[in-house]
């Protein structure tokens with residue numbers, strides 16, 4: 674994974690106040706040297722960049738312990754998931770993905786992410802959610818090769834992750850949300866997490882009922898430009914069965930303005946970008962081929978500041 678830079682995004686790790694940074698350091702250090710260490714630590718933090726939106730504490734910012742559960746869950750509809758084959762593109766640590774499978778009786782769920790460290794963490798979160806502490810012994814009924822002609826890029830692993838499902842969803846809240854929830858072996862059988870760049874997966878035609886794409890398209894758009902984005906939309910359409918659902922949560926243009934400097938490639942793509950998030954419904958309906966577009970919500974009630982985004986349903 675390439676070098677990383679932090680931009681002014683609500684989802685970016687905040688540098689702790691100077692007064693917090695040096696706490697617990699060796700008291701024998703002089704004031705000047707402590708300040709220097711603090712400055713160095715702050716500088717290092719500011720250099721962390723998540724070029725693909727591959728934040729490693731995402732659900733910490735997004736959900737926030739006070740809210741207990743991801744407010745987007747209330748906008749999800751049973752018909753999209755109940756007994757359906759689902760792909761979650763850009764699943765990050767799989768926290769939302771796993772919660773969905775637990776809440777609805779999803780037939781199969783494949784979470785895909787470009788960051789192998791996040792996929793590793795997602796698999797661990799799955800095992801933890803299933804109560805499978807002795808290592809994975811169950812094979813998923815979901816067969817990846819049925820869905821793709823695999824052709825993914827290799828990315829280097831990144832920093833160790835520090836977050837787990839239980840940090841985000843307190844047990845009491847999680848069990849409140851589970852309707853006939855899947856647990857144990859059944860949960861493990863139905864979910865798989867795959868490390869892949871979605872643009873390098875040749876998704877087969879008519880293989881899934883629902884594609885979930887939450888807060889991901891900006892990153893595809895910035896990293897692969899207008900062409901990459903359209904290619905992604907076309908591939909998603911192809912993968913869906915007739916009547917299938919594409920659930921899209923696009924980031925607003927203001928969010929692009931905060932993040933386009935994450936890499937030189939993103940800067941360049943941004944400069945030549947013609948498409949805007951407002952154009953996506955028109956592109957998906959008029960050019961890609963989706964039959965219907967429904968605005969599920971223009972905002973997510975009770976969401977953390979900066980994360981109230983529209984949610985669309987496109988039907989093939």
Ligand SMILES: C[S@@+](CC[C@H](N)C(=O)[O-])C[C@H]1O[C@@H](n2cnc3c(N)ncnc32)[C@H](O)[C@@H]1O
Nearest residue numbers: 725726727763765786787788870871887888892
């Ligand atoms: C901002 S996070 C959103 C996580 C999750 N979808 C959610 O909303 O809770 C964006 C995720 O998309 C992933 N991502 C970005 N570009 C991708 C690509 N081309 N293929 C697969 N995953 C990608 C990132 O690694 C990151 O985990």
